[in-house]
Amino acid sequence: MVSMGEKKAMRIAYGEALAELGAVDDKVVVFDADLAHATMTCKFMEKFPDRFFNAGIAEANMIGMAAGMASMGLKPFASTFAIFGAGRAYEQIRNAVCYSDFNVKIACTHGGVTAGEDGGSHQAVEDIALMRALPHMTVVVPCDAVELRKAIFAAARFDGPMYIRVGRWPFATVTGPDTPFEIGKAVCLREGTDATVFATGVEVPMAMEAAEQLAQEGISVNVIDVHTIKPLDAEAVRRYGLAARRVVTAEEHSVIGGLGDAVADVLIGERLQFKKIGIRDIFGQSGKPDEMMEEYGLTAHYIADAVREMVRG
C-alpha cells in the first residue's frame, strides 16, 4: 500500500489490482490491444495467461469481443490508451457495449496530456466527454493509486458498462485506505468555507496542493474528489457548491464536455462564481508529463489563482 504523499502511477496500481482481482474472481478476463506493458495489464497476463486475450492492434474488434465475452457471463476488462479506446473504438463502445448494455469495463490509460512524450496524437483530451455522452455508461476517473485499486474492485462488482480513466504518470497519493469509495459518491477530502474545488483524476492532488497554498494566505477551500463523473453526485455538487458560492472545477481534460460541464449542468441558474480549469480546446504536444501540466495550466498554482481571483474579486 502506498502511503499518503507518495507518488505512484495509477496504471501500476491497475495492473496490480487486476492480478489481485483475478485471484478472487474467476469470471474476470482481460483484453488488451498490444499495449499490455504500457497499460500494465501484463501483470494480470503473467498470473492468468489463460484469462488474458490480446486482440492485437485492433481496438474495434477488441471491444466487440469483450461485449461477446460479457454476453457469456464473463467480466471483461478491456484496456488500451484512451485515444484508441474511447476514440478509435467509440462507436463499438456505443453500439456493442452501451446499446447492448453488456457488462464490459473499459479501462484506458494515457488519458490527457500527461501521456506526454508521444505527442498530441496519443493524448485523449476528449475521452471523458465522449464516454459521458453515452446512455448506460458509467464514467469513473480515480485520483490516485489507492483510489484506483478501490475503483477496480468496485467495477468488478458493478454490473454494466463502465469507462475508467487510468492515469499514466505518478502523482502524489491523496487518499488512504480508509477514504470512502462508492461509485457515484463524491468524496470531500478537505473542508473549507471560501470556495469549493471539484476535481477529478490527477487534478485532485493538484487541488489538495492548491488548498494548502491558499490556507497559508487565510483562504480555506473544500476539495471534492469527483471520481465518478457519471452518474454525477449532484447532491454533493449542490451542497458544497452552494455553501461556498465560489466554484472551481479542475480536470486534465478539455474544458468542453468533461467535469466542468457536468458540474455546471447541476449549478446552472444559481448565483455563484464559477471557473473551469482544464485544457482550452486545443490538442497536446510532446513534452514531459510534469512540463505538460504546467504548459496546459493544470498545476496547483492555476487552481489557487482561480480561487484567489474569486475571493479577492
Next chain:
Amino acid sequence: MTTAELKEKARQIRADVIREIYEAQSGHTGSALSAVDLMVTLYYDTLRVDPARPDWEDRDRFVLSKAHANPALYAILADLGFFPKSELHTLRRLHTHLQGHPNRHETPGLDTSNGSLGQGLSMAVGMALGAKHLGKDTKVYCIVGDGESQEGQIWEASMAAAHYKLDNLTVILDHNHLQIDGNNDEVMSLGDIEAKYKAFGYHTIVIDGNDIDQIRAALAEDPHGKPKGIIAETVKGKGVSFMEGQVGWHGKAPNEEEMKAALRELGDDPEVQVW
C-alpha cells in the same frame, strides 16, 4: 425437419417478411429475402435454442451481423414461439418490441443488439471465445453481408477467429452481390472472396446459399479445428421474381400492389390475415 419441410418454412417466412415490411412501409426487403434459407436452416435444423428459455445459458448463439435482414429473423422467432406472431404487425413502429435493427432488450430470442455493420462478427468471436474459455459446447453462428465485409472490423474479427482457433464459430457470408449503391464490384470490390476467406484461416466452403440441402451439408461439415467460413452465394430478393437481383429492393418496402403480387407468387393469399 425434412428438406421439404424446411423449404415450406422458408416459403412461409418469406411471406411473413413481405407482410411485415408492407405494414411497416419501411425495411430491407431484398436483404431479408436473400438470407431466409440460411436462417431457416439454422433455426429449424441446427441451432440449440429453447423458446421457453430465451436466456438458457447453454443455448447456441446467433448473431445477425447484417442486422437489416431482421424481419426474417423476427418472423422465425415468432414462429418458434419466442413471442406472439401478432407482434409482427408492429415492426419499426414507435414503442415496438421489433426495432428496425435488433435490440436484445426488446425482443426475446436475440443474443445481441446490433445494426452498425461490421460489429456483429466481433461479438460472435467474443461469444465463441467465451464458450471455449468456460468449457461449454455452445456453438456460435454469424451471418455477415457482402457489403458489410467492406468494413475493416470484419477482417480484424476474422483474424482473431483464426488466431484463437475458434472451431465453434461458423461465419456465413450472405453473398447476394448487391448493396445500396449498386453491385459490390462497382461500389468496392471484395476481390477473390474465397481466397480471402482461406487466407484469413477459415475452413472455407462455397455453396448455393438458397439451397437448403447445400446449407445443411455445409453446416454439418467438420471444420478441422478452424473457424468455418461458408460463402453462401445467394440472390437478393430471392423468392419474388420482380425483386430478385434488383438493387432497388435493398431497402425498399412494397406498395399494396407489389405486396399482393409477391404474396401470390409465394403461394399466400393476400386477402387472408395470417397473424
